[in-house]
Amino acid sequence: MDDQEGTFIPVIEVGEWVEGRVDWLTGNFREAFRTFSDLLGTLINGLIDALLFVPPDLMILLLALLGFALRSWQFALGSALGLSAVVAMGMWEAAMQTLGIVVFATVVAVLIAVPIGVLAARNRVVSNITRPVLDFMQTMPAFVYLVPAVILFGIGFVPGLLSTIVFALPPGVRLTELGIRQVDAETVEAGQAFGATPRQILRGIQLPLATPTIMAGVNQVIMLALSMAVIAGMAGADGLGKLIVESIARLNVGLGAEAGLSVVVLAIYLDRLTAAIGGSGADKSLGAMIRRSKGRSMAQRVTTGI
Amino acid sequence: MPAIEANEVFKIFGRRPERGVRALQEGKTREDLRKQGLTAAVIDASFTVDPGEIFVVMGLSGSGKSTLIRTVNRLLDPTAGSVVIDGTDISSLDGAALRRVRREKISMVFQHFALLPHRTVGENAAYGLKVQGLNRSDRETRAEEALGMVGLGGWGASMPSELSGGMRQRVGLARALAAGTDIMLMDEAFSALDPLIRREMQDQLIDLQQRLDKTILFITHDLNEAMRLGDHIAMMRDGRIEQIGTAEQILNNPVNNYVAEFVQDVDRTRVLTAANVMEQPVAVLGAGAGPQAAHKLMREHQLSWLLVVNRDRTVHGLVWSHQVATAVREGQEDLPLYRDGLRFTTPDTTLNDLFVDAASSPAPLVVRDDDGHLVGVIPDVTLLTAMANGQPAGNGQSPESAPPGIQTPTDPSTAEVI
Numbered sequence: 001m002d003d004q005e006g007t008f009i010p011v012i013e014v015g016e017w018v019e020g021r022v023d024w025l026t027g028n029f030r031e032a033f034r035t036f037s038d039l040l041g042t043l044i045n046g047l048i049d050a051l052l053f054v055p056p057d058l059m060i061l062l063l064a065l066l067g068f069a070l071r072s073w074q075f076a077l078g079s080a081l082g083l084s085a086v087v088a089m090g091m092w093e094a095a096m097q098t099l100g101i102v103v104f105a106t107v108v109a110v111l112i113a114v115p116i117g118v119l120a121a122r123n124r125v126v127s128n129i130t131r132p133v134l135d136f137m138q139t140m141p142a143f144v145y146l147v148p149a150v151i152l153f154g155i156g157f158v159p160g161l162l163s164t165i166v167f168a169l170p171p172g173v174r175l176t177e178l179g180i181r182q183v184d185a186e187t188v189e190a191g192q193a194f195g196a197t198p199r200q201i202l203r204g205i206q207l208p209l210a211t212p213t214i215m216a217g218v219n220q221v222i223m224l225a226l227s228m229a230v231i232a233g234m235a236g237a238d239g240l241g242k243l244i245v246e247s248i249a250r251l252n253v254g255l256g257a258e259a260g261l262s263v264v265v266l267a268i269y270l271d272r273l274t275a276a277i278g279g280s281g282a283d284k285s286l287g288a289m290i291r292r293s294k295g296r297s298m299a300q301r302v303t304t305g306i
Numbered sequence: 307m308p309a310i311e312a313n314e315v316f317k318i319f320g321r322r323p324e325r326g327v328r329a330l331q332e333g334k335t336r337e338d339l340r341k342q343g344l345t346a347a348v349i350d351a352s353f354t355v356d357p358g359e360i361f362v363v364m365g366l367s368g369s370g371k372s373t374l375i376r377t378v379n380r381l382l383d384p385t386a387g388s389v390v391i392d393g394t395d396i397s398s399l400d401g402a403a404l405r406r407v408r409r410e411k412i413s414m415v416f417q418h419f420a421l422l423p424h425r426t427v428g429e430n431a432a433y434g435l436k437v438q439g440l441n442r443s444d445r446e447t448r449a450e451e452a453l454g455m456v457g458l459g460g461w462g463a464s465m466p467s468e469l470s471g472g473m474r475q476r477v478g479l480a481r482a483l484a485a486g487t488d489i490m491l492m493d494e495a496f497s498a499l500d501p502l503i504r505r506e507m508q509d510q511l512i513d514l515q516q517r518l519d520k521t522i523l524f525i526t527h528d529l530n531e532a533m534r535l536g537d538h539i540a541m542m543r544d545g546r547i548e549q550i551g552t553a554e555q556i557l558n559n560p561v562n563n564y565v566a567e568f569v570q571d572v573d574r575t576r577v578l579t580a581a582n583v584m585e586q587p588v589a590v591l592g593a594g595a596g597p598q599a600a601h602k603l604m605r606e607h608q609l610s611w612l613l614v615v616n617r618d619r620t621v622h623g624l625v626w627s628h629q630v631a632t633a634v635r636e637g638q639e640d641l642p643l644y645r646d647g648l649r650f651t652t653p654d655t656t657l658n659d660l661f662v663d664a665a666s667s668p669a670p671l672v673v674r675d676d677d678g679h680l681v682g683v684i685p686d687v688t689l690l691t692a693m694a695n696g697q698p699a700g701n702g703q704s705p706e707s708a709p710p711g712i713q714t715p716t717d718p719s720t721a722e723v724i
Contacts, residue, residue: 184418184420186416186417186418186420187420187421187422189376189381189414189416189420190414190416190420190421190433191437192381192408193379193381193408193412193413193414193491194408194409194413194414194433194434194437194481194485195405195406195407195408195409195410195434195437195438196405196437197405200437204422205422208422208424209422209423209424
């Protein structure tokens with residue numbers, strides 16, 4: 001109340017209002033939220049179980065092979081070593097849980113972000129509305145989402161997952177919009193001039209040419225999701241984040257270091273991998289890559305350094 | 307029926323552009339509109355393009371030419387006025403009908419090629435056909451055909467990034483040709499190419515146009531290109547069309563100082579042809595006549611030379627007045643014909659190809675048509691006058707009539723010639 005001394009600006013109880021809204025939601029839609037929460041919980045648990053079903057050695061081999069296919073043998077070797085270190089530190093299960101949240105959140109975020117980004121690129125009104133909403137989502141401290149999410153969805157993976165999606169979504173929208181706006185105007189005109197429909201132009205010209213920028217956005221989504229997935233540990237989501245929260249609570253330096261290093265390994269692996277998919281220039285678009293791999297032998301691909 | 311007809315087309319950018327059209331019609335200027343936040347890119351443009359011709363819109367950057375060409379296929383909607391393609395007013399068409407016109411009637415070639423970098427050359431050339439919904443094998447056949455026409459046969463599997471600038475624009479051209487439309491819009495199509503390649507592409511375009519009989523609307527800022535390609539040329543400045551005419555009309559009769567100044571740097575000798583500058587001989591002598599008749603005719607018209615023609619108007623030779631005078635004095639029966647030094651040319655030879663012949667003979671150049679009939683003569687002085695006429699109109703004196711010794715410094719054209 002001291003803040004109000006010497007000012008004429010009246011007190012507005014924003015906090016009370018938000019609390020009231022959340023209470024109202026929990027009061028009236030408890031069942032709906034619980035059902036949604038259970039459904040989402042089943043999905044994410046299924047994904048994590050699947051990741052953990054594969055033995056660690058085989059999983060490391062698969063991830064390294066993926067790194068080799070998309071980037072280089074050096075990267076494959078580096079990731080194999082890093083991931084082996086995660087196993088060696090006894091962090092494998094937690095790491096897979098975190099990876100599960102990141103993958104799930106990224107997929108959902110991209111599925112939401114790309115269409116919104118496309119709409120925003122084509123429509124000024126949509127763009128003007130989304131921009132402040134994205135600003136809000138991005139700048140609001142991430143912890144703040146957690147509390148209402150826990151109240152609405154209960155402790156566990158789901159509140160962490162949802163706040164991760166909210167937090168990681170904005171760069172996906174922004175970079176999709178930017179990517180499509182940046183597509184050479186003349187090339188879009190060429191599509192129009194030959195009588196292409198807006199849909200043909202979007203699929204045949206704008207999206208392929210915007211792919212590098214969109215992939216840069218996906219990369220950002222993944223990195224934000226990873227950082228948020230750690231915070232999600234506070235909401236009771238199992239994984240590296242929970243271990244880190246635990247290490248703080250118990251002042252366990254060793255546990256914190258091990259979990260922290262595992263996060264770093266995951267982060268670098270995911271970042272380099274998605275950067276390789278995005279690449280530079282339209283030549284490295286996913287479509288081009290698929291065409292190339294169809295047409296050329298593995299040996300050639302190694303020599304061209306993909 | 308004209309292939310393209312633009313009627314009083316306006317294109318104004320800004321909020322509520324219609325008020326700009328009214329203001330312009332009431333006599334306001336482009337600058338007045340700018341103060342209201344409106345940009346008048348195209349003002350009251352009307353022109354017609356006949357089937358099978360190359361119509362060039364020529365103007366400097368900012369003259370509105372690129373905007374104008376985009377109103378023709380409605381990449382930009384005209385603010386006012388109408389565009390009629392093949393008898394269809396496209397201004398009122400809905401989206402689907404407009405797309406049909408674009409697929410079937412008008413294709414376009416772009417300044418920076420606008421190829422799809424992630425598609426092969428063949429797929430790029432087939433783009434219009436893909437949009438039209440043709441099946442893959444037909445597409446590939448027709449795209450390969452079009453690539454062959456532009457000299458890129460066998461390049462279909464390459465990526466555009468592997469091609470040079472000139473080759474990429476050939477792909478752009480092939481894409482437009484493959485679409486099979488009668489009308490092609492070319493927006494500064496050769497401006498991004500270096501001069502040698504540009505020249506080659508111009509030749510190729512002229513050649514293609516003659517073979518395929520396309521109607522081409524060509525935009526350029528290069529006057530020499532305009533003169534080389536255009537059957538008709540529209541000169542644009544500040545959104546308005548200043549003059550429409552053939553290259554010769556624009557060179558010889560510029561409607562105003564702007565056009566005149568613009569064309570003064572053109573190499574006239576490459577544009578003007580023998581037919582543009584030749585004169586009708588004042589008099590000719592029948593091949594059967596003798597020295598007496600020649601002498602009489604030349605005295606009457608004060609001529610120093612006279613052409614002798616056969617009955618079918620083929621050229622028999624030329625006589626000089628001093629030799630005719632000698633022949634008359636000595637009572638000779640035969641004309642003292644001068645034939646070995648006579649030089650012939652055809653009506654469509656450009657002036658720069660005439661100089662060597664003109665310099666190598668004291669006699670005037672004789673212009674004959676393909677059948678060898680006399681159609682005109684070009685004395686040396688006519689050749690020089692033709693080159694000088696392109697200068698700004700000046701005081702209106704023709705070089706011949708300017709009194710020798712009086713050189714007006716403001717009018718270099720007469721000064722140079724005398």
